[in-house]
Amino acid sequence: MASSTHICSVCDLRNITKQSITWCTECDEGLCFECQEHHSLSKGTRKHNTISITEYQKLPSGTLQLTQKCDKHYEKYTIYCKKHECPCCSSCIVENHSDCQDLAKLAEIVKNIRLSNVLYEIENSCAELVDDIKKIQHSVQYSLKTLSGEKLKILEEIKQTRITINKHLDKIQEDTLKTIQETEEKEHKNISEILALLKEKENEIFECQRNMEKVKENATDLQTFLSIKQLEKEVSKKEHFLRSLIESGTFKESNLSYQVNTAILKIIADIESFGKVHIKTKPFDVVLTRKKDKQAQSMVPRELSRSIKNINLKLQNIIITMGGKTWGCCMLPDGRTAFTDCDCVRVFNTDGSKDFEVATPTSACDIAYISVDNTLAVTSGSSGIKCITIIDIQNKKIKDKIDVDSYYYGIAVKGTTFICSTSRKGIRLVYPYNNSISYLVRQEIPRFCYVAIFGYKMYHTNNRSNSVTCYDLQGTCRVQWLFKNESVLKIPSGISVDNDGNVYVIGNSSKNVVVISANGQEYKEILNARDGLQDATGLHYNRNTNQLLVANHKQKAMIFTLI
Template identity: 45%
Template sequence: MSTSTHSCGVCELRHITKCSIIWCTECDEGLCTECQEHHSLSKSSRNHNTLPITNYQKLPPDVLKISKYCEKHNEQFQIYCKNHESPCCSNCVVESHNECREFTKLSEAILNAKTSNAFVEIEHFLAEVSENITKIRENRQENMKKISEKRMQIEQEIEQTRIIINNHLDKLQEKLRKELCEIEEKENKEICQLISMLEEKENDIAECQTNILSIKQYASDLQAFVSMKKLESEVSLKDEFLQSLINKAILKQHSLVYHLDSALQDFLSNTHTFGQVVIEAKPINVVVTRTKGKHAQIMVPEIKTGSIEDISMKLLKTIHGTGDNIYGFCMLQDGKMAFTNNKNSIKILNNDGSLHCCVNTPDYAFDVEYINKIEAFAVSGGYHGKHNITFINMTDKQVKKTIPLESAAYGIAKKDAEFIIFGNQREIQMISVQNETVHRIVSDKMSSGCCYVATFEDNIYLTNGNSNTVTCYNQQGKTQWTFKNESVLKFPVGISVDNSGNAFIIGNQSNNVIAISPGGKQYRQLLSSIDGLSSPYTLHYDRSTNQLLVANFQNKAFIYTFM
């Protein structure tokens, strides 16, 4: 091969420098315009494969260095040694491969190399590696995003903690300040009373002194004698008053002294940090696929766990045109979505977000559940008319059944052959569809009207926007746990529970979706306003498809799939 692919190899031998325009893969050199013409007409080279030099130069540098000639013996390679997997010239066979037994013609070994299975496997493997790298890169980017979100959440928690501490200290300070002022006022009052008495006695003594002076100057001896006895009595009384003050310890010096509470002293002395931030390392939810067995594999296991820390979601689609005032919605078995917007109808959208139809309801519809078995909707509401749970057939869109209630119903959830509702009487009720009986489970008089319910196994979940709480009850109405953290969840409304017992709750005023662990002790924010949430109100977890549907109050919903 010539030293430069830019110069014509034939012309270089004639000590002429010309740029090559083609490359001959047989001759292994570049050719200029004149030499190309001769090359294409010569009997020995007219059938050689050539390609434009610009295309040849697109090859990687390592490939350009590969020559048809042996660097050691300057002979063309003719033989391929299978033992060493390398091309050989005749001299190489004698000198370096005399113990090898598996040879083949090089022309046979390289035949159809570009279309061989080996190239296909390499291309496939590179595509897999590229895909895996992309997965890991995207996962790391997502991890970085979550770290940033978690950092902001922790900052908010720190700030909220500081506010709580400050408010508490402000209250303690104000209380102590009032006590200080009250003590000062009391002491001043007592001292003022004593001063007033002393001033009165001073005036009496001054009057006595004036009288004595007058008596000495102007009174007769009889008058002086009689008056002296009276004055002695008055002086004795004044002395007794003074002695009584001394005996009662009234004349002790009073002073205000401040003693810092020992708990605050310990806080100042022993508290050296606001908290601790650590990194928790957990397996990532990425599956690295490898199909070529000869390559080493680093498999990252797919997480199959119910822990809220392992939840990973991906936005599947955004649905527009859901309408205004979305209070409830659910997903049908065929992927359609049903929305209630506090009107006399249910709006049904196709999987792509287009309008399928509207189903009329006898009264304002608040929440909705779909019963796959009978292909019917169970609709709660009734606060502008008759108090019923209404069952509407999906096929003919006619009312199939109504179950009368004592008050309007808000949140509704299906449990086996029964329904759990939260009624306007501020209590959770279980309704039997078969015999239409209503059983009271538990009362919550402190709750707001628009409370939502969900069920999982033997538990019933209730959101309370008034108290910013989520409460889990058993079927007997006994409280299992209550979650409240106003820095994380404000005005909780829509709620749904996944197959592991994790509860997903919407915070309407906090513009987020959080997950609460089955025991109610752990929580994690999954979605926020960054993800497009704006006054969200309701959500629905589909246990058959493992998808979460989240709806804003106005005109937009999101479908997430769990990875």
């Protein structure tokens, strides 16, 4: 490969500097206008493949570093050995591949390499890896969100523990203070009664003393004699009474004391924290996208899309949806089916019996399955409350509600991202875990349009223009093809895609289901009114089981199997 791609290699050999405009992939050289003209006319190079320098410089650096010549013999690769899966020059064949039987011209192998199994598998693997990364990102983001929630829960638990402890301490403090008060009052009453009794006896003795004085001053000797005997008896009686009180222990010194409960003191000594804080870790419950069993891939082209001429359907099951306004439907990985109806979502078992029903806070329009967390996303359509409702399938209840600013109708899920068709607001991307929204297609779109996603392709129905548009999402979103044939498809509604990129669309007014080839060039009507379609709107293709679910607007849905 020339050291500088923008200089003409032929002119450079002649010490002339000219700007190259073309790159020959076989000569591995850049060519100016004059040399390119000679190159295209020369017998030896006229059949060489050339590309513009601008296109060549867009190639990845790894591709630019590849050489078309053998590293060992410096000869051009001409043969491909299928046994060893490697390109060979003529010398390689002689030296290392003389016994190999499965040899082919390299030119024949690379002729349709863009349709090879290997390239197809690599593209699928890249798409699957992106989905896996999205799943892991979701799990990590959920873990981060859960961590914050658990912190708040722990803080609240500590707060409640503190409140409980405070209440208990307040109660035992109140009880203790009440006990102290009652004990003191009781003892105070006893002491007061003793003091009253002593006061009474004191007054009686004072009365004896006064009487004694009066006798000494005014009584006759006889009266004095007789009074002394009487007073002596009274004094002796009071002395005996006082002594009996002392001996009986009535007079005691009272001291109010308090002994602390040692268990309370242990709280200070033994309890140093409310509890231990630690992180428990466990592997994320992330199931990576199941890869198909890798068989040895040969560099042999194949058609990516199954020919739609060979697509035929057989009715497998009929489900009575009990619906009056079914706008959307989907199949779950375990074979169950889910349908929207007015303001609820119904999930049915594989035998057609109803599993459960969840009322939605708004009208229920379209529905899609989220494999990351086993939930359903439901749009609100023309409801006054604009939102996307998330339903937990396992717990059979609403998990979350994402508010939006427009009327959302069709919805598809890619990893953890929602692709939504909105009235007048175009096609939007909704990131539910940070509630952010971005535009994918900015154009006015009518109501009740649907969307599907497959790999890096997005498909959208427009019931006003009676068209189906395929967008390429790699880089900037751009239209890859547009299908419009009003003699075949009118008022396109539900849309889904199979494993080969074929697109299945319901024609609500044309009363049929049309399959469009992956390149948008061919079509085939595979169902019509004779197959039971009556005002059908919802459609979902199960890529795991190759089954097609079609839902009428009222009462009935049908599951078809590809044959």
